[in-house]
Amino acid sequence: MSRFQIVGEADPDSDPFDRQRRIEWWKQDALTGARVMVMGAGAIGNEVLKNLALLGVGYMFVADFDEVSRSNLSRTVLFRAGDVGRRKAEVAAERTRDLCVDPGAQVDWFHGDIVWDLGAGVFRRMDLVLGCLDNVETRYAVNRLCWLTGTPWIDAGIFELGVRVNVYVPPLPPCHSCGASSEQRKAGRQRYACDAFKRRAYDAGRVATVQVAAALVGALQAQEAVKLLCGKKPAVGAQVYYQGTLHDFEVIPLQVNPECDAHVSFPEVIPVPLGSGATLREFLVYVGHSDRSGEGVVLELDDRSFLADFPCRNCGNLIRFDRPPFRIFDDEALCAPCRSGRPPAPPPEGVVGAKLGRFSLKETPPRLLDLSLEALGIPPLHVVAVRHRRDGHHYYELSGDEARVLPTLARRPSRAEGGPPSGQGPIAGPTEV
Ligand SMILES: [Zn+2]
Ligand SMILES: [Zn+2]
Incomplete structure (x- = not known):
């Protein structure tokens, strides 16, 4: 040995x-x-x-x-x-x-x-x-x-x-x-x-x-x-x-479609410490800080919308939803009297629904400003577009939700924090067959 x-x-x-x-x-x-x-x-x-x-x-x-x-x-x-x-x-x-x-x-x-x-x-x-x-x-x-x-x-x-x-x-x-x-x-x-x-x-x-x-x-x-x-x-x-x-x-x-509308990337994304539990008012005041009162900023929902009121499909009377359409079921588009079979009241003249995609402190009704971003249809940790009157669009991430959504993600530099994608080498062009 x-x-x-x-x-x-x-x-x-x-x-x-x-x-x-x-x-x-x-x-x-x-x-x-x-x-x-x-x-x-x-x-x-x-x-x-x-x-x-x-x-x-x-x-x-x-x-x-x-x-x-x-x-x-x-x-x-x-x-x-x-x-x-x-x-x-x-x-x-x-x-x-x-x-x-x-x-x-x-x-x-x-x-x-x-x-x-x-x-x-x-x-x-x-x-x-x-x-x-x-x-x-x-x-x-x-x-x-x-x-x-x-x-x-x-x-x-x-x-x-x-x-x-x-x-x-x-x-x-x-x-x-x-x-x-x-x-x-x-x-x-x-x-x-x-x-x-x-x-x-x-x-x-x-x-x-x-x-x-x-x-x-x-x-x-x-x-x-x-x-x-x-x-x-x-x-x-x-x-x-x-x-x-x-x-x-x-x-x-795979074929490239030069007309394809999906080849869009976020410009710079600005993290904010707020989460989707913040109210619309809190968010607009926070991101509008540089525009002082926040009145110069408009939250723009690019990828979703919000339905305040919608005319009943049967009688035309307005139904108050205050929800995004993806949280509304098809059979909810009838008002309560029409659903219960009672004869509907004649619709008021010129009733139109309100589908909203733009929100500001000045023009959005106060009841909606008191809704949380989540109630507005914006998920935790989402990136939202805001138009500043002074210098155009900025993209804000609701970074305050990170610990809730990704509870065990280790604190190592990520791409979101400006670090390189871990372990990812240079990517070559499409495969030649
Ligand atoms: Zn494409
Ligand atoms: Zn009805």
Whole structure:
């Protein structure tokens, strides 16, 4: 037996990431430092979260609006029969934490409507967004927010044994909206009746699929995520497509639409210490400070609107809503007498509804100035546009909500604080096929 020991040679089997570190271009530190948002905790989201946890990704944020149902259990590795009825995002976050190989890894979750209730500031804090969605509307919303905030995103889709992964890296087109047909745009509005009210009975569409397809696409999506985070060229601006019945495999370049209206990014974003719980009045006074009384500033809702009053569809009498249309159901557009079947009063002459998108201390009714920004339809940590009479538009982030929305996000420099995206190398142009 030798008297000498080799000092500093760690046992390779004590490092959980030893085998992947042996890949020449691998950057484990980039994965440990990465912040990745997983949109959707269904079949694909389950696979992707499992993959990210095993790969050693340091921070994950999972968003979903739905609850676990029995029909999910055949495709969702993170859910158990006892989870039926619980919130998907919450259960997925718990189980992902259990699977994390890196003991310092963190997972936050969001239960709610991704289209309307997830603030742009969440996107600003992510290095990468993974779309594990089953509907067209949310994909468009995610695409827009990723472009606004300059966040790369990888979208996945499945149908039967066919799977696809699309990689988008703003500001480099194409984006997800570039290839949208008019039918797809129409499908994106399926959840709404006319007047932008929500349909109460809405068939979300149940796609024919199976766990093996979700596992395949989740693996492809995580693979492109790893390449992007480690600075290895992913299939940017392309679709990776695999058809399991015939073993067709293709990498298809995506078309750029020069007319596409989604290639818009925020100019400078100014963080303010207020949250969406602040009243409209408090917000306008705060951001209007440089214009003294705040009377020179106008909050402009670019991506949503607010409905003060709306004429009953039957009699035309005004109904007071004071809510954004996405919080109003289609069947609420009848006044109480009309709903109860009583003969409606004749509508007053010239009644028009009030759909609002501009708010100022001078012109907005006091009852609305006392509403919180959240009641106005602005989600926590969102970025809102304000026009200053003196020097035009400024974009403010409701940064006061950060601890509420992202409770475990470590205090490391993020892109939102001016730091570079963690571990992200230079991104190459669209893949040549
Ligand atoms: Zn586009
Ligand atoms: Zn009526």
